[in-house]
Amino acid sequence: MSGIFSGGLSSVSATLNSLSAVTLEDYVKPLYQKIKKKPWDNKSATTSKLIAFSYGIVCIGGAYLAQLLGGILQASLIIFGVIGGPLLGVFTLGMATENATEWGVIPGLVLGIILSTWLGFSPKPPSDRQLEFSVEDCSEFGGFVNGTSSADDKDEGKR
Numbered sequence: 500m501s502g503i504f505s506g507g508l509s510s511v512s513a514t515l516n517s518l519s520a521v522t523l524e525d526y527v528k529p530l531y532q533k534i535k536k537k538p539w540d541n542k543s544a545t546t547s548k549l550i551a552f553s554y555g556i557v558c559i560g561g562a563y564l565a566q567l568l569g570g571i572l573q574a575s576l577i578i579f580g581v582i583g584g585p586l587l588g589v590f591t592l593g594m595a596t597e598n599a600t601e602w603g604v605i606p607g608l609v610l611g612i613i614l615s616t617w618l619g620f621s622p623k624p625p626s627d628r629q630l631e632f633s634v635e636d637c638s639e640f641g642g643f644v645n646g647t648s649s650a651d652d653k654d655e656g657k658r
Contacts (some may be wrong), residue, residue, distance in 0.1 A: 515558070519551035581619040585611030 523546055528539045568574035585608050592599050592607075 511558075515551045515554050516547075518554050519547045522550050522554075523547050577619045581612065581615045584615050 523543060527546060527550070531539055565574060568577060588611055589604055589608050592604065
């Protein structure tokens with residue numbers, strides 16, 4: 500049991516560290532250099548730890564919210580739909596036109612994810628409702644009569 504938890508913990512920590520490193524190198528450092536107009540100082544370790552901690556809090560929050568999603572299949576379909584729909588729009592826009600710019604696509608992607616998240620996680624009407632079903636007057640159509648079908652009645656008469 501401890502081996503399973505150790506393997507899971509190492510996978511999670513490696514994922515959080517790689518997310519932190521990518522975020523630091525691709526987003527934080529260029530943004531810092533653009534705002535401060537000077538190169539990044541030697542603050543990478545602390546910043547990387549804070550980013551990894553933030554991603555960890557987001558993951559724990561997602562784990563608590565997962566109980567509201569129902570089964571694992573339903574949850575994966577909702578999450579794939581929330582993320583996949585706007586991404587399909589971005590890729591389709593990129594293939595269909597040459598006029599799309601980063602400053603137009605990113606706000607559209609963010610708005611699409613917000614809208615699809617609202618639609619995907621909004622309360623749905625209960626699905627356990629059943630339609631009314633009556634077997635009244637089914638005998639004239641060869642249907643069910645008193646819980647048995649008329650075909651069964653014909654077979655019993657031949658025996």
